[in-house]
Every structure is written in structure tokens, then in C-alpha cells.
Amino acid sequence: xxxxxxxxxxxxxxxxxxxxxxxxxxxxxxxxxxxxxxxxxxxxxxxxxxxxxxxxxxxxxxxxxxxxxxxxxxxxxxxxxxxxxxxxxxxxxxxxxxxxxxxxxxxxxxxxxxxxxxxxxxxxxxxxxxxxxxxxxxxxxxxxxxxxxxxxxxxxxxxxxxxxxxxxxxxxxxxxxxxxxxxxxxxxxxxxxxxxxxxxxxxxxxxxxxxxxxxxxxxxxxxxxxxxxxxxxxxxxxxxxxxxxxxxxxxxxxxxxxxxxxxxxxxxxxxxxxxxxxxxxxxxxxxxxxxxxxxxxxxxxxxxxxxxxxxxxxxxxxxxxxxxxxxxxxxxx
Numbered sequence: 001x002x003x004x005x006x007x008x009x010x011x012x013x014x015x016x017x018x019x020x021x022x023x024x025x026x027x028x029x030x031x032x033x034x035x036x037x038x039x040x041x042x043x044x045x046x047x048x049x050x051x052x053x054x055x056x057x058x059x060x061x062x063x064x065x066x067x068x069x070x071x072x073x074x075x076x077x078x079x080x081x082x083x084x085x086x087x088x089x090x091x092x093x094x095x096x097x098x099x100x101x102x103x104x105x106x107x108x109x110x111x112x113x114x115x116x117x118x119x120x121x122x123x124x125x126x127x128x129x130x131x132x133x134x135x136x137x138x139x140x141x142x143x144x145x146x147x148x149x150x151x152x153x154x155x156x157x158x159x160x161x162x163x164x165x166x167x168x169x170x171x172x173x174x175x176x177x178x179x180x181x182x183x184x185x186x187x188x189x190x191x192x193x194x195x196x197x198x199x200x201x202x203x204x205x206x207x208x209x210x211x212x213x214x215x216x217x218x219x220x221x222x223x224x225x226x227x228x229x230x231x232x233x234x235x236x237x238x239x240x241x242x243x244x245x246x247x248x249x250x251x252x253x254x255x256x257x258x259x260x261x262x263x264x265x266x267x268x269x270x271x272x273x274x275x276x277x278x279x280x281x282x283x284x285x286x287x288x289x290x291x292x293x294x295x296x297x298x299x300x301x302x303x304x305x306x307x308x309x310x311x312x313x314x315x316x317x318x319x320x321x322x323x324x325x326x327x328x329x330x331x332x333x
Contacts, residue, residue, distance in 0.1 A: 013308055024300040025080075025293065029073045032284075032292055039065060039287035042089035063089070076293070086290030090282065095291045099279065099298070105175050106275035109191065110264040113198035117260065118253055121203055125210025130237060132215060144204030152263055156197045156270040163193060173272040194271045198263055205259075206252065213248055217241035247314075254310030258303045 040048045040059055051059065060066040064075060079086065085095045124140065131137045147155075164172035171177070171190050180186040217223065218241055226236050265277030272278065276295060283292035 013312075017304055017308065020304050021297065021301060024304075025077070025297055026073065028293055028296045029076065029289075030069060032287070032289055033069055033072070035287075037287040039063070039089055039289055042286040042288050043092075076290075085294045088283075088291045089288045090286050090291070095294050098291060099276065099294060102275050102279055105273060106264065106268065106277065109194055109198065109268065109273065109275060110261060112191075113195055113202075113264060114257070114260050116195075116199050117202050117206060117256075118249075120199065121206035122210055122249065124203065124207040125214065126237075126242065128207070128211040129214040129218065129241075132218075141208070144207065147200060148202075148204045150201070152197055152201045152266045153270050155201060156194070156267060159193050159197060160271075175274050190273075194267045194273050197267050197270075198260070201263055202256075202260055206256065209252055210245065210249060213245040214241050217244045220244075251310045251314045254306045254313060257306035261299065261302065 038048065040051075040056070040063070043063065044051075044059065048056070048059075057066065064072060067075075076086070087093060088095050088098050091098050124144075128137045128140055160172045163170045170193050172193070175190050176183065176187045177190075214237070218237070223236055223241065226240060264275070265280055267273065268275040268277030269281045276299070279291065280295045280299075282288065283295060
């Protein structure tokens with residue numbers, strides 16, 4: 001019976017995932033087409049202004065834009081199930097090919113930033129908890145709070161002005177210099193500024209969570225018992241408090257993916273870094289419907305999966321949630 005309940009539980013998760021993706025695609029499709037702008041400009045450029053009404057009607061029919069929105073969505077959904085997501089109006093090629101040429105850059109920037117954020121936030125959170133209410137903790141808290149309140153785009157512009165324009169130490173845009181796409185040293189040099197913004201803007205937010213979570217454990221009753229038994233502060237902190245805080249930390253990592261992903265997209269747009277963030281901005285600006293749809297679906301699927309993963313992780317490793325779930329299963333029996 002319990003095994004059957006497990007199947008029902010994961011079946012519900014799959015159903016929620018499918019329904020969420022469907023509603024996301026529906027919302028993006030309708031909002032993008034009802035927004036002001038002319039998608040023909042993206043495909044034909046300035047020639048649209050010289051088109052006669054007959055030529056414009058022919059162009060719209062060629063791109064499938066003359067049918068009612070619900071008919072257009074039904075066609076898109078049918079083709080999407082067959083693996084055909086259409087062509088990009090701007091790039092005149094399959095949207096999958098356009099995205100495949102950029103997704104590696106976003107994975108490099110966002111993935112590296114994600115790992116650095118959570119390794120450094122864990123270390124910084126533990127450090128602040130260790131020196132609680134001491135000068136180091138107070139200084140880090142104040143600096144971190146101030147930096148986390150600065151918008152990413154503004155901080156990125158300051159870094160460009162300082163390190164690229166004034167000092168000339170680092171490149172201000174792009175993923176590599178002209179003719180050096182295979183030079184990883186040049187790629188890493190272009191990665192420093194955008195990666196720094198992604199990490200700096202998110203670091204303290206999660207470090208503060210780690211600090212507070214560890215301090216909650218420090219004030220727990222079992223810590224008083226451990227102190228009465230003569231355990232050292234180091235042993236209590238790392239063998240007990242940090243160990244108890246790790247489950248919630250893993251859940252925070254999964255939930256934070258949308259936060260870090262959104263920050264990565266903003267940074268890519270500011271630094272003209274050729275990734276999915278820049279593509280998203282361009283596709284929305286130039287009404288490149290097919291490209292915008294697939295980008296939103298990919299981003300949405302990642303966010304939904306990570307949110308579900310966080311919930312499942314929390315239910316598996318948190319004794320309180322697991323206990324509630326087991327109690328409900330026994331009640332059903």
C-alpha cells in the first residue's frame with residue numbers, strides 16, 4: 001500500500017510538472033503575441049516599411065502569423081511535440097541550432113557562478129557564525145547587506161567603468177576576442193567580470209542564511225548538553241551544528257536556481273555575453289516569437305524541476321516533514 005502511495009505521489013509530481021509547462025507555454029505564447037511590436041521587422045528588416053498590403057499579407061501567411069492566436073498556438077504545440085520549434089525570425093535558422101550555439105556559454109557562466117556562490121557562502125556563513133557578534137561578524141554583515149542591495153546591472157556598469165575603461169585590465173564584453181574562440185585563456189579572461197558580478201550579488205544572501213541556520217543549531221538544547229559533556233566549540237560547530245544545517249542548505253541550493261539564473265541572464269545582457277540571457281533579451285525586443293518560446297520553456301522547465309527537487313529533498317531528509325508524510329500514509333491505511 002505504501003509503495004502504491006509512492007507511485008501516486010510521484011505521479012502527481014509528474015502531472016503538476018506537465019501542467020505547469022503547458023500553462024507556461026500558453027501564457028508566454030499569448031503575452032508575446034499580444035504585446036506591441038511587429039515580428040515582420042525581425043525577419044525582413046527595414047523592407048517592411050516598403051511592403052504593400054498584399055506583400056505584408058503574404059509575409060504574415062508565410063510565417064503563420066495571419067491565423068487567430070489560438071490556432072497559431074495549436075499549430076506550435078503540434079509541431080513542438082514533433083520536435084519542430086520553428087525558425088528564428090532574426091537568425092533565419094532553426095531555433096534549436098541558435099540556442100545550441102549559446103547554451104554552453106550560459107552553462108559555463110551560470111554553472112561556475114552557482115558552484116562558487118554556494119561553496120563561498122557556506123564558508124562565509126560558518127565564519128560569521130564562529131565569530132558571532134564579534135567585529136569580524138559585524139563588519140561582514142554590514143558590508144554584505146550593503147552589497148546585496150546594489151542592483152546587478154548597476155554594479156556591472158561600475159565594474160566595466162573601473163576595470164575595463166579606467167584601468168584596462170579586463171575586457172568589457174563578449175565571451176572571447178575576435179579569432180580566439182578556441183583560446184580558453186582568453187575565454188577565462190572575458191569570464192572574470194561577469195562571473196564576479198554573479199557571485200558578489202548573490203553571495204551574502206545565502207551566506208546569511210547559512211549563518212542564521214547554524215546559529216539556530218548553536219542555541220539548541222543538544223548543544224548545551226554537548227557543552228556540559230566537555231565537547232570543544234570546534235567539535236560542536238562542525239560535527240553537530242553544521243551537520244544539522246546541511247539538509248536545509250541543500251534545499252536552499254535547489255530553490256536558489258531561479259534566483260541565480262535570473263541574475264546570470266541580466267549579467268549576460270549588460271556584458272553582451274553571448275548566452276541565453278542575451279538571446280532572451282534580443283528575442284523579446286525583436287519579437288522573435290519562436291526563439292522566445294523555446295528560451296522561456298527551457299528556463300521554466302529548469303526552474304520547475306529545481307523547485308520540485310527542493311521539495312522532494314526537503315521531504316526526504318527533514319525528519320519532521322518525513323514524519324508527517326509517513327503519518328498521513330498510515331492514516332490512509
